Amino acid sequence: MDINWANVFDWTVLLKCFVTAGVICVLGQILIDKTKLTPAKILVIFVTTGAILGGLGVYQYLVDFAGAGATVPLTGFGYNLAKGAIEAVQQMGLVGAFVGGVKAAAGGIAAAVFFGYLAALISKPKMKKQ
């Protein structure tokens, strides 16, 4: 069977995804290099920014544009929390604001715990190179 690999992927979608996620990572790198913010604070800033932009509906445009390029970085986690909370409020009222966010992010959270645990079992931390 002949597969024309050039047509298997939609390259423009991949490019948009790659560039968007890359720009988000570059913002994080600039914050590490140019400010005194610790990595933990940068993480919180990214998630919170994603949640706020998600809540305002702005982040949705970025998700429509870049797909996983916008949902996989930390800001996407915040967006997911906000989106889940809004949807749950529409279904079950105010209590949804408390349960909806984590419910929507449950897959990601459980996967992080599970794969983190697996990695801890099979690997050992090492000295970094630099």
Add this chain to the structure above:
Amino acid sequence: MKKVGNQTISFDNPPTILECASIVGPKEAKGPLAKYFDQTLDDEFWGEKTWEKAESKIIKETVSTVISKSGVPSNKIDCMFAGDLLNQCISSSFGLRELNIPFFGVFGACSTFVESISLGAICTESFAENVLCATSSHFCSAEKQFRFPLELGNQRPPSSQWTVTGSGAAILTKSGTGPYITHITPGKIVDMGIKDGNNMGAAMAPAFADTLISHFEDTGRNPSYYDAIISGDLGYIGKEIVIDILKSKGYNIKSNYNDCGVLIFDKNAQDTHSGGSGCACCGTVFSGYFFKQLKERKIKKMLLIATGALMNSTTSQQGESIPGIAHAISIEI
């Protein structure tokens, strides 16, 4: 032993640094001073299960090495001073628990090596014939202690320094033939309000300048008296700051001043950002390199000033500034 000037101690019978030993980790083993150390390790765990155990093993083996090199039996060592960077100085107390030598635990952060030697030297003027002084640090355990566990995979900012993995140890003796410790200038705590735990060089530089200037004023010496003025672990950023501070106070130290944190790693080949740090930085560079230079009479008069940042992770998280300290010893042959 008497006090001269405001804060310097001068010895009537200067104690001798009889012998030194040093063991360093894999990164230091690739640095420019590698050939001077007694032992270099290929693996940061050194066969142990944890970095803390590895650090204890490093200080234990370094102390064994210095004892065997010196020829002084351990029952003739009257006491020892040692300390490190981990909570409650466990590297030293766990590593040295089987030695059966009276033990004083010391904490001076990265100034511990010179602080231990200072206290040991004072002992030789009274009851002690031989005193052992040691210190250790380990990059991986120090990252966990002061910043984040390595498992988190965080990036290090450009101003950060690399904690030296290793241990340095020295035996001081009352009656020897040099190199002699002629003066001690214990440092005062100096806090200029620097809050960035990733820029320790800048936090410790004012303490270094304060101790150095006090030493010159108390002894009447000037920078040119010494062949080498060496700071413990100010790194590249701290070194530049110190040269500027001293210049503004009328002292030119540019020609004979250097820093152990600058010397221990290769700036271009080993990307450590702002150089080395940690108790073992000053400990290993002195024990490995400078002690041999003194023995070979290539350096005849040196001032060793170990610098320390006296904070912990809680004070950093609570937004406190970093108090710095610097202790100086004058070593002459």
